[in-house]
Amino acid sequence: MPYERVLMQNVGVPNSTSLQVYKAAGGYQGLVKAFGMKPGEVVDLVRQSNLRGRGGAGFPAGVKWGFLPIDREITYLCVNADESEPPTFCNRITIEHDPHMLLEGILIAGYATGSTVAYIYMRGEFMEQFHVLQKALDEAYQAGYFGKNILGSGYDLECYIHRGAGAYVCGEETGLIESLEGKRGQPRIKPPFPAIEGAFHKPTVVNNVETLACLPHILTRGLDWWLSLGTEASKGPKMYCISGPVNRPGCYEAPLGITVRELIYGDDFGGGMRDGKKVKGVFPGGLSVGVLRGDIFPKPPDGQVDPAKGYDELDCILDFDDPRHYGLLGLGTAAAVVIPEDVDIRDVLLNVTRFYSHESCGQCTQCREGTNWIYRIARRIQSGAGRSYDLDLIAELTENMGMMPGLSICGLPDGAVYPIRTLVQKFRAEFERHIAAQTPDAVAKTIKAINPAAYELPIQEGRALAHVGGSMQEIGDRL
């Protein structure tokens, strides 16, 4: 039986962003249903559904809502629309094609948690999407879905879109809250968790766009339908993204639990590799979860999963648990990018390390210095002056940056070390091949040129560029 899309039911429908079209497809019925229940009952329903957060951490939404203190006066709902994890774009699809589904989800979550104000934190780069969502919001306000006494239920909710301005770390829930409060988006130390003390020092719920978009469907279609989808511990549908050189890059909805191979090669998904190339590797859940080996590697003997051995890992199941067996961080955002066989792995490493170095907020020493040091090493390796030792060094540094939890304030360095470490480990042979092919004096020459102090004192003068081609100005160019 072909799977019937729900989260993407309106994608491709003409005028899908309008309230009229959304309502015609049964929109806002979930909200009506929720209003017929007590808020606590909605929380219970969501808890029973085991709806796990789609933002990356996979924390059950119902449980998170249950952490809110009982005697709270004000609750804020923050909608995490800061989708910045490369190469993830499923929230963009929802906002662009079905903004009312998100708004209905916000209303249900707001009602269940007793929130009075919802802030949609939208990344600054979403400019077209801002106008789409703002228009939908205006329309919903006009139709009485927001404001005072919504649909005669006695429930009030104000909703505002708060535009970010370009910072990945503002997707981290406490970074988001700081940014919302008008500060630099530096994640906060926890405890206290946002449910206890979040935005403006009040209990706050932070949920991802897709998590919220699931809510109307849980209410209208019921628990049985929901629990019939997905795998053991990962229930419900998921919007999978696939990009890179595949035949049909895009966002595809499926019940949780498809394999990476299906996502790349399935006719309903990626439709295979462009020009019949083979897969060298794939980041299956956004960069931060790490990399899997592609089908240029030999197939594993049946049922064998061992990231230490050099097998094809495309049979990894994309639910909340299986990726861990492959040495990955988790499901992440379930957005895959495929590295074709002919791409130099050193370029990939450089791109990945640059991203984290550029996006670290800079509070924690490990994250601020570590990401940048690794980036500088990767730059040298990519320029053809790598050493085997660099690979060991990178592996060691990642060990001390995020492999062990608790080393830093937020999860960014954890997200940084998984791709970096898995790249260096799983593709070590290729790095070594490149290093072996370098000219013999390349390393000495390069190091002497960039840091003579590493060879002789005194230290070189003149300012180095922290980010070659960063989107911030160079250090020398100050206010």
Place this chain on the structure above:
Amino acid sequence: MSWETIDRTTVAEEKLGPGLSAAAREKIRTFFPRYPSKRAAMLPALHIAQDEIGYCSLRAMRDIAELLEVPPSAVMDVVTFYTQFWTHPRGKKVITVCRSLSCELMGGKEVLAALKEKLGIDEHQTTPDGKYSLVTEECLASCDHGPCMQINEKTHKCVRVEDLDRILSDPDNDKISMPRSDIFDAPQKT
């Protein structure tokens, strides 16, 4: 050089740049009721300032500080944290090329190189006629259409090197197809 000392305690008048108009201030005030603190209107205020002036000038930062009742340094702190805010004038249209992995795999580097050559500028630079500034940015969340780039508010998808001439010569290359909400002005009125 480390033996040189930069004097931060004084600032030349011409470095302050333009301040906020009364209309922009009014617009910023309309955001106050949204939040329990005035300071939370910081990002909207900076967007408004940048839309009006083209960048976040020192004087505009001071004006915002006054409106939000924070020290000017707090505004500078925020401005420099986010990559979208500019602290010096930029071109009428800002081209932001995605440099993250999907786009790079799809040819983003080539697009960037071609743009640099066509515009005759490097990243962070502005063409002499003030028409375009060029920057790169991490993933724009349109990876399925890589390589992509934004010209002001408009996202151009699946950009090929051979499309660039057409895109650059189109006067409406920054116009978006959906109706604009007027909560924020279009970037760079000037």
Place this chain on the structure above:
Amino acid sequence: MPKIIIDGKEVECRAGISVLQAALDAGWNIPHYCYHPGLKVVASCRLCLMEMKMPHPQTREPGWAPKLFPACQTPVRKGMEVRFDSDKVRENQKHVMEYYLLDHPLDCPVCDKAGECHLQDYSEQFGNATSRMVEDKHKNPKKDIGSHTLMYSDRCVLCTRCIRFCDEIAGTGELRKVNRGSRNEIDIFPGEPLENELQGNVVDLCPVGSLISKDFQYKQRVWMLNTARSVSPADSRGSTIWIDYNKQGVHRIRSRYNPQVNEWWISDEARFGWKYINSDKRLNTARIRRGVSWEAVGWEELPGILRDRFASADENATAAVLSPMMSCEEAWLLAKFIRQVAPRATLVRGYVPIEGEDKTFPKGFVIKAEKCPNRGGVEQIIAHFGGNSMDFDEFVKAAGAGRFKAAYVVGGYPKEWITEAHARAISKIEILVAHDLFPSLLDQHVAVQIPTASFAEREGSFVNCDGLLQPFERAISPLEGVKADGQFFHELAGEPGLFRAEKFRVSVAGELEMFAKVHVPPDEPKYAH
């Protein structure tokens, strides 16, 4: 008092503090940069990470948790067990110290912090001797950020103590971070310099050589300095200070921890306002007027001369002006002397300089308007001796009306304090003894002039605005030609032997209770900073 276990040893600690503070209190040397007990916890330097025993998620069996916890952010709980003495913890410390040195210019030979820098100390104690980084170093500039402060960005460890100080304690928020990630820098808004009245504290707070005091820069290497425990005479708050000095004199003043008074902070006035002690205008000879000219006298002759002079005057028309710049001991001895020679002499509470109003900062730090350290002490002593007394204004009026024939007037203020009106009134006193720091308008009317020593050259105690009597030590010997006031009054009052403030306080403790209640603030734990 909860008990916790650190590295297998049971430690008793104050409730509500962090594990880091408990460990520091108990003498552990735990590296830390961002934590400061007076500031909000940000837990961002990640140096203080420790291991902690937690119940196993399934079996509830307590065991070492696989992760590390920031000690500065973890409050003490009864019975908790933590350890710093483990490979995991040391490994982390080593890595973090390596990170700090990546872009550091290693310019210790020209850095003023060298010798008291926690980057040096921790690198040696917890770090690695060599750097494995061969990449290009980031270079950040040196910046002039305020009238007293220079910022060497590339030495900064981004602990944000300075930022939090300006936000929380001073409430002015001049310092901020700019940029993000590895390009973070501390900076001010251009043209809005660091100019709050507590700014000097950021230099004390900075664990490394990033914030440098212009005042002290390139003056001395810190290992050439000795330090004395003193109390600032700048205002009536009685902030406790360290006086760093050597044979060449005083070089700087730093705040000394005092939880009941100034906590970790002092005002800039206390920190930088001491330069007058080196002024070449200071009086430096004891002398007697002979007609129109002066004649220098030896210190040993002075007591006799003064006794004779005061004895010759009418005891009802005799007064001693006890300056609130004097220590309690000095005031006591002078009062004792004057009542010996003239039992009905009037004791006058000296001039109390008031400048503006008290200034209270957000977290309660106060700069007092009363710019003298010991009004409280002098008042108690006058009350103790009883008899005739008045305040300075009454004294001036009475002197102008010809009520006094002989007076011993003590000054000691850093600023000019005698107005023309004062001088006119006081000039009516025939036998006028002035004991002061600087020349004043009184000079032409004075019969005997005695130079006083500055606070750094004396020992004694001050009673602050809250009634706390706090002792202070002598840092340097008095200017040539000057005698420490305590010793001089000691001899003047006919006391035997050498003046030792502490011994003196014990000897009079039975007579005046305040001398029995000496407030000595606790030292900061050895490894706290």
